[in-house]
Amino acid sequence: MNDLNPDLRSLSKVSSLPLRHIAVIMDGNSRWAAQHGLRTKDGHRKGAEACRNLILDCIELGIPYLSLFAFSSENWMRSASEVRSLMALFRLMIARNEIADLHKAGARFRFIGNRTNFSQVLQAGMLEIEERTARNNAISVTVAVDYGGQWDIAQAVLKYIKQQSAACSASMVPDLSVDDVMRDLRALLTTSDLPDPDLCIRSAGEQRLSNFLLWQFAYTELYFSNAYWPDFSRNDLEQALEHYASRVRNFGR
Numbered sequence: 001m002n003d004l005n006p007d008l009r010s011l012s013k014v015s016s017l018p019l020r021h022i023a024v025i026m027d028g029n030s031r032w033a034a035q036h037g038l039r040t041k042d043g044h045r046k047g048a049e050a051c052r053n054l055i056l057d058c059i060e061l062g063i064p065y066l067s068l069f070a071f072s073s074e075n076w077m078r079s080a081s082e083v084r085s086l087m088a089l090f091r092l093m094i095a096r097n098e099i100a101d102l103h104k105a106g107a108r109f110r111f112i113g114n115r116t117n118f119s120q121v122l123q124a125g126m127l128e129i130e131e132r133t134a135r136n137n138a139i140s141v142t143v144a145v146d147y148g149g150q151w152d153i154a155q156a157v158l159k160y161i162k163q164q165s166a167a168c169s170a171s172m173v174p175d176l177s178v179d180d181v182m183r184d185l186r187a188l189l190t191t192s193d194l195p196d197p198d199l200c201i202r203s204a205g206e207q208r209l210s211n212f213l214l215w216q217f218a219y220t221e222l223y224f225s226n227a228y229w230p231d232f233s234r235n236d237l238e239q240a241l242e243h244y245a246s247r248v249r250n251f252g253r
Contacts, residue, residue, distance in 0.1 A: 019244060021065035022058065023197035023220070025212055026051070028204030028228030030082070035228070041085035046230035048093065055107055057234055059138045061241075065194055066141050069212045073148035076117070087122070094125035099133070106138025112190040113147030142194065149214030156188035191216055199244045201237075203229040221247050 026047055033043030051068060058066050076083060093099070099109065111126045118126075126145075160181070176184075186192060196216045200209075205226045209217060223240045225232065 019063060019198050019241070021067070021195050021197045021199075022063055022240075023067040023069070023200045023213055023217075024054065025069045025200065025202040025206075025210060026229040026232075027202060027206050027210075029230060031204060032228035032230040039085075040082050041089065043230055044086060044089050048089065048098075050230055050232050052098075052102065053234070054232070054237065055102055055139065055141055056105060057237055059105055059107065064139055065197075066139055067144065067191075067194075067197060067213065068141065069144050069147070069210070071113075071145045071147070072211060073114070073146055073151055074211065076146070087119070090122055091119075091125070094122070094129070099129060102141075103133050103136065106136045108133045108136040108138075108140045109143060110140070111143050111145055112152075113145045114151065115146065117146050140194070142191065144212065147190075148211040149209070149216075150211055152190050152213075153185070153215055155190075156185045159188045160185055186215070189215060196220065198249075199223060199240065201225060201240045203227055203232050203236075219249065221249065 029043035029047040030040050031043075032046065033040050036042075055066060071086065075086070099107070102109075109129050111130065115123050115126065163184075191213070194216075196218070197213065197220045199222075200213075200217060200220050201223050202208075203225045205224065207224045213220075221244055223243045225236050225240065227233070227236050
């Protein structure tokens with residue numbers, strides 16, 4: 001396994017030029033399977049292995065936050081057989097306790113998105129994983145399931161409206177600025193306790209955000225890899241980090 005050069009290795013640890021949070025849109029599992037003459041579910045299974053390797057690489061590099069787009073709100077519109085295979089994979093990973101080595105390595109897991117569309121077994125499994133890994137601090141891994149950026153903003157707005165309605169009578173209109181509303185909405189997003197991503201990586205050559213972390217990506221650097229997700233390796237990660245290191249982040253200034 002290749003090592004990062006010293007400059008890149010220090011990048012994730014130097015607070016003056018932080019690389020604290022990487023978000024990943026994992027794409028290309030089905031195409032990888034077709035390319036290798038395998039079933040779609042084999043591609044998803046191989047993609048899960050790539051996730052595990054990425055988490056361990058990020059721990060080694062000292063990157064404290066990683067967000068993975070595992071299942072979008074729109075993925076329910078895929079073929080019934082593919083959705084079934086994905087749900088079966090999720091159940092299998094929980095049943096086989098496949099995060100045991102990641103738990104031992106210090107990974108903390110949390111799930112964001114609308115869990116209500118998943119089976120009770122899967123919902124219970126997610127909760128159990130969150131509780132079991134809650135004290136880990138090597139890396140915080142956020143897994144987005146049945147998640148959409150527009151949904152996240154909409155649910156924050158709904159919470160905000162309810163809060164304002166509870167705090168004010170019908171005859172009182174709060175004197176709020178746009179900045180006030182933006183601050184309050186940000187605190188109600190599902191990622192409110194996380195720093196916004198510094199870098200977003202998308203695999204399989206696609207160049208779009210696919211409704212992932214739309215609010216949070218306001219100033220995120222974007223990197224598009226041609227590798228199908230199951231083939232995404234340490235070398236691909238290093239190329240993404242090299243891209244990030246070459247950028248100048250002015251945040252509009």
